[in-house]
Structure formats: C-alpha cells, structure tokens
Amino acid sequence: MNTLVINCGSSSVKYALFDAHESVLLQGKRERLSANEGKSHQDALNELFKELEAFDISAIGHRVVHGGDAFRAPTPIDVDVISAIERWCPAAPMHNPYALMAIQDAQSRFPDLPNVAVFDTAFHARMPRRASTYAIDHDVAQKHDIRRFGFHGISHEYAAGVAAGFLQRPLDSLRLVTLHLGNGASACAVEYGRSAETSMGNTPLEGLVMGTRSGDVDAGVLLGLCQSGGYSIEELNTLLNRNSGLKGLSGISNDLRDIEEAAAQGHDRAQLAINVFAHRARKYVGAYAAAMGGIDAIVFTGGIGENSASMRERILQRLEFLGVQLDLDRNRRSQIAKDEEYAVISEPHSRVDVIVVKTNEERMIARETQRVVGTETPSDVPSIPIAVSARHCHLTQETFEKLFGAGAEPTMDKPLVQPGQFACKERVNLIGPRNRIDGVRVLGPLRSVDQVEVARTDEFRLGVDAPVRDSGKVSGSAPITLEGPAGTVKLKEGLICARRHIHMHPDDATQFGVNDKDEVSVSILDGERSLIFGDVLVRVKDSYVLEMHIDTDEANAAELGRGASGGLSVNDIDSDGGVKQLGKGAYQKKEKTV
Ligand code: ADP
Numbered sequence: 001m002n003t004l005v006i007n008c009g010s011s012s013v014k015y016a017l018f019d020a021h022e023s024v025l026l027q028g029k030r031e032r033l034s035a036n037e038g039k040s041h042q043d044a045l046n047e048l049f050k051e052l053e054a055f056d057i058s059a060i061g062h063r064v065v066h067g068g069d070a071f072r073a074p075t076p077i078d079v080d081v082i083s084a085i086e087r088w089c090p091a092a093p094m095h096n097p098y099a100l101m102a103i104q105d106a107q108s109r110f111p112d113l114p115n116v117a118v119f120d121t122a123f124h125a126r127m128p129r130r131a132s133t134y135a136i137d138h139d140v141a142q143k144h145d146i147r148r149f150g151f152h153g154i155s156h157e158y159a160a161g162v163a164a165g166f167l168q169r170p171l172d173s174l175r176l177v178t179l180h181l182g183n184g185a186s187a188c189a190v191e192y193g194r195s196a197e198t199s200m201g202n203t204p205l206e207g208l209v210m211g212t213r214s215g216d217v218d219a220g221v222l223l224g225l226c227q228s229g230g231y232s233i234e235e236l237n238t239l240l241n242r243n244s245g246l247k248g249l250s251g252i253s254n255d256l257r258d259i260e261e262a263a264a265q266g267h268d269r270a271q272l273a274i275n276v277f278a279h280r281a282r283k284y285v286g287a288y289a290a291a292m293g294g295i296d297a298i299v300f301t302g303g304i305g306e307n308s309a310s311m312r313e314r315i316l317q318r319l320e321f322l323g324v325q326l327d328l329d330r331n332r333r334s335q336i337a338k339d340e341e342y343a344v345i346s347e348p349h350s351r352v353d354v355i356v357v358k359t360n361e362e363r364m365i366a367r368e369t370q371r372v373v374g375t376e377t378p379s380d381v382p383s384i385p386i387a388v389s390a391r392h393c394h395l396t397q398e399t400f401e402k403l404f405g406a407g408a409e410p411t412m413d414k415p416l417v418q419p420g421q422f423a424c425k426e427r428v429n430l431i432g433p434r435n436r437i438d439g440v441r442v443l444g445p446l447r448s449v450d451q452v453e454v455a456r457t458d459e460f461r462l463g464v465d466a467p468v469r470d471s472g473k474v475s476g477s478a479p480i481t482l483e484g485p486a487g488t489v490k491l492k493e494g495l496i497c498a499r500r501h502i503h504m505h506p507d508d509a510t511q512f513g514v515n516d517k518d519e520v521s522v523s524i525l526d527g528e529r530s531l532i533f534g535d536v537l538v539r540v541k542d543s544y545v546l547e548m549h550i551d552t553d554e555a556n557a558a559e560l561g562r563g564a565s566g567g568l569s570v571n572d573i574d575s576d577g578g579v580k581q582l583g584k585g586a587y588q589k590k591e592k593t594v
Contacts, residue, residue: 002055004060006048008102014362015029072125073372127148151198153195159180166342174192176295184200184213186198186208214248249272259274316354343355385546392441395446396446402484422443450494467496477494501548502538517539519538520536
C-alpha cells in the first residue's frame with residue numbers, strides 16, 4: 001500500500017510517496033509558488049501528479065493547518081470535512097485554501113482513493129480549557145470562536161514520539177517541551193502524550209519570535225497603532241505577519257543564517273534579534289516546565305532547532321536549575337546522520353535529556369493516513385446526542401397532590417427532547433438519613449409509580465444506598481422522604497440510580513444494527529478524558545428520539561457537559577471480546593435535561 005502525502009504551504013507544495021514500510025519512493029518540494037506570478041500551486045500539483053503516473057497509490061494524506069476544535073484526529077475526507085476546512089479558511093488564509101485545492105484535485109483525479117485530512121490543530125484540540133481559554137469576555141469569545149487552537153501539531157507530536165523512542169519510555173509517562181523552530185515557530189508542553197499547552201493560539205501569530213511574525217505582543221500596542229498611529233487592519237496584518245520577528249528586529253532578513261553572520265560581525269540589531277528570539281524561547285521552556293510540574297526532556301526541531309547550535313545553546317543557558325546539562329561539544333557537532341531521526345546533545349547524566357529531532361511531517365502524515373484507512377468505519381452511521389440528567393423525580397398523581405396540595409397539577413417549565421416529556425416548575429426536597437437535597441425537579445407527565453433518580457454522589461450525601469436500575473423497575477429500591485410545600489411523603493421504595501440508556505426510534509436501531517434491550521458500549525473518544533461506557537441499555541420505541549441519557553457523575557467522569565464538543569461512537573462487544581465499532585460522529589452538547 002503506497003501512501004501519497006501532500007503538504008501545501010503558503011508558497012510551497014511538499015510531497016512524498018511512502019510504501020507500506022514507510023520507505024520513501026518519491027519525494028519533492030516546489031517552492032516560491034504564487035497565485036499571481038511565476039508558478040502557481042495548481043502548476044505544482046499538475047507536475048506532481050504527472051510524476052506520479054508511474055506509481056500505484058492506495059491512499060492520500062493531506063496536511064490541513066486549521067480544523068478548529070472539531071477534529072481531534074486524522075479524519076477521512078468527506079463533504080462535511082471539506083466544508084469544515086472551508087469554514088476555517090478565513091482563520092488560515094495562507095494555508096487552508098491550498099489544502100482544499102489539493103484535496104479537490106486529488107479527489108477528481110482519483111475518485112476511488114481514500115483521502116485523509118491530518119490537522120495541525122488536532123494534537124492540541126484536547127488542551128485543558130485553562131490553557132485554551134483567553135481571559136476575555138466569555139460571550140464575545142463564544143460568539144467569535146476566540147480560543148487557543150495551537151498549530152504545528154503534526155510536528156510536535158512526531159518530535160515527541162521520536163524523543164520517547166530514544167528515551168525508551170512510553171510517551172504517556174513523559175513530560176516534554178518540544179520546540180519547533182522554523183520560519184514559523186512554536187513551543188508545546190507535551191504532558192503524558194498530550195498537548196497541555198502550546199505557544200501559538202487562535203492564529204499562528206502568538207508565542208515565539210518567528211521569521212517574519214512577531215509572536216507575543218501586548219494587544220494594547222495594536223489598539224494604540226490603530227488609534228494614534230493611523231494603522232489600518234491591512235497595515236497591522238503586514239506589520240505583524242510579514243515585517244516583524246527576526247526580519248523586523250534585525251532589519252536584515254528572516255533567515256537566521258544571515259542574522260547569525262551579521263551578528264558575528266557586530267551588527268547590533270542582528271544581535272538583538274538573536275537575543276530576543278532565545279530569551280522568548282527560554283521563557284516558554286521555563287513556563288511549560290512549571291505548568292507540567294517538571295520535565296523529562298527538551299526537544300528541538302525545525303530548520304533553526306535542527307541546525308543552529310548557537311541558538312540552542314543560548315536557549316538552554318540558565319536552565320541548569322531544571323536539571324538541563326548541555327554537552328557543548330555534542331551540541332556543536334550535532335548534525336543528524338542521514339538515516340537517523342535524532343541526535344542527543346545533553347550530558348549523559350543530565351536529568352533532563354535534550355534531543356534534536358529531524359522534523360518529518362510527511363512521514364507522520366503517511367503514518368496517520370495508513371492508520372485511518374486501515375480502520376475506517378462506516379461514515380453514514382449517525383452520532384448519538386447525549387443528554388446529562390441531573391437528579392429528578394417522576395411522581396404519581398397521589399404523591400404529587402400530597403406534596404403540592406389537593407387538585408394540584410404539574411406546570412410545564414420546558415419540554416424535553418423525548419416527545420411528551422417535560423420539566424415541571426415544581427421542585428421537591430429529598431430528605432435522607434444523613435442530609436437533604438433541596439430543589440429537585442419534578443418531570444412530567446405524572447406516572448403510575450413514584451421514581452426518584454439520583455447520581456451516586458447524591459446517594460452518599462443523602463446517606464442511602466440506591467440500586468442501579470432500569471427506569472420503571474423500582475421494586476426493592478431504596479426508601480426516601482419527599483418534602484413539598486403542602487406536605488411530606490415517605491416513599492418505602494423508589495430511589496434509584498438510573499442505568500445509562502439510549503432512546504432509539506426503530507429506524508435508529510436498524511441503522512445501528514441493535515434491538516430493544518440490547519446492551520452496548522458507547523465510546524466518548526474525543527473528550528478531555530475519553531471513556532467507554534459499558535452496559536448501556538438500548539430502549540427502542542416508536543415515540544423515542546435518538547438520545548443517550550447519563551447522570552451527572554457519568555458526565556463528569558468523561559468531562560462531558562463542560563466541554564463544548566467531543567466525539568462519540570457506539571460499540572458492541574463482539575463474541576470474542578473485541579470492541580466492534582458501529583458508528584462514529586460528533587458528540588452534540590446538550591443542556592442538562594432537568
Ligand atoms: P519552514 O518553517 O518554512 O518549514 P524551516 O523549518 O526550513 O522553515 O526553517 C527555516 C529556518 O531555519 C530559517 O530561519 C533558516 O535560517 C534556519 N536554518 C536552516 N539552516 C540553518 C543553519 N545551518 N543555521 C542556522 N539557521 C538555519
């Protein structure tokens with residue numbers, strides 16, 4: 001199986017063809033492409049596909065810079081993926097449009113081949129919210145998708161993986177700081193295999209000093225330039241993206257080689273550029289070590305990270321307190337051998353290893369593409385919306401009247417997703433042997449049996465031991481006292497911890513290949529804490545709408561209901577104990593049902 005990788009940059013197209021053993025069959029780069037003059041991206045793609053005529057291809061992987069936070073893993077490209085890439089074009093105008101061009105070109109030339117999008121944002125999509133959130137007005141942030149996405153994820157993940165290989169330790173046991181220092185530059189705190197923090201933010205402009213980009217700047221400066229400097233948006237864009245960074249600082253070039261040469265000859269601004277670059281990177285290493293509570297290794301990659309020994313030395317100066325001991329000789333002659341992926345430049349007894357990794361985004365994209373194509377799931381199976389049920393009760397007419405007064409009727413507050421069901425305005429207090437829980441919602445309509453549903457945490461608070469039960473099966477369940485404005489009712493039984501279940505219309509059941517009363521597993525794959533829920537009961541009825549119900553403890557365990565999105569798949573444990581995947585799709589956030 002040969003995998004083609006296409007990596008479209010703002011002015012370049014890189015490509016590589018790998019066989020199933022990751023050997024390179026063909027590799028190339030077309031640079032200085034421009035929509036207006038000389039060769040265009042389309043010309044480069046035409047040349048590439050001409051060159052490929054002699055080869056068999058079985059899958060195509062595309063690097064996509066911006067996928068927002070919806071994509072947390074490499075994804076087979078379909079119409080939804082294409083529209084998502086389009087959606088993020090304004091946020092990545094130099095990259096996403098060219099990736100789309102390559103995808104659409106590849107699809108039209110090879111309509112039968114699978115295309116996979118490998119996103120630069122995906123590795124960071126599970127960053128903790130404390131790292132991805134800007135401290136600006138919450139509503140404004142929500143409305144305009146202002147959060148930190150992070151970029152260079154493919155490179156950070158690859159470099160972290162190579163470092164773990166050298167250290168002979170699993171990635172999920174390591175705390176690494178990876179520094180991708182190329183024309184674009186970013187740092188990443190890779191904590192136990194995940195991006196815990198990264199320096200690029202909502203756009204690739206934040207963070208480190210780059211070739212022509214400023215990295216961190218006080219936002220007040222921009223306000224000032226607009227207000228009193230008369231700058232337009234376009235001028236600001238040019239200033240920050242094209243005329244800043246190493247180029248703006250040095251006044252010489254965006255290429256570190258030129259700057260290092262000038263600095264050696266005493267050029268003051270070149271020296272300043274180098275100092276600012278190194279100082280900023282060092283600050284980030286220290287900050288990330290603090291964020292992770294320590295580090296095991298620092299990893300350099302990208303053109304500068306791989307080639308500039310003096311920049312590495314500067315960045316690592318004063319980091320002895322973290323346990324970093326650079327071997328100056330090894331650093332200076334750290335040329336990575338042709339067939340090697342990395343070189344180690346720290347002292348053998350350094351507590352923190354320092355590793356230089358040859359970046360290889362194409363290899364990473366090929367690897368991910370092969371993995372995705374090998375495990376592709378049917379894409380027409382829908383996702384399952386999840387509703388998080390807070391504690392609530394279903395009451396009989398008799399109990400309701402005892403609590404709220406003779407002749408009282410439940411008053412609807414808001415309808416629930418399941419047809420005919422609603423949350424009532426009425427609330428009751430639960431009184432247990434240890435504590436009470438006030439203000440518990442009543443759900444309508446009234447039923448023939450009283451049933452109070454709480455989470456495990458509630459039980460401990462109340463001091464009762466309620467069994468996990470299917471709804472309606474309250475016989476032998478726990479006693480509980482209900483208190484309403486008109487009276488108190490002591491239920492001898494009725495308190496349960498509801499078993500997680502999925503409501504399905506018969507059509508949904510057919511689509512998932514399950515029947516009423518089946519037990520299935522549901523995977524929350526993409527949350528901050530992925531989780532597989534086992535023993536999920538399927539309930540099929542004509543009147544049901546597809547929806548899984550879990551309680552607040554279960555939602556918290558998977559960090560659902562707090563995060564804005566995730567991924568969900570339905571699994572079925574097959575006869576030999578493996579998990580058979582039935583469906584995959586986006587988890588839809590729902591407000592609590594009650
Ligand atoms: P891109 O982000 O465009 O892929 P690269 O990763 O190729 O860029 O990095 C380009 C940067 O690497 C440039 O600043 C270049 O000066 C720097 N670089 C490459 N080789 C050396 C070297 N031998 N010494 C110092 N800097 C180098």
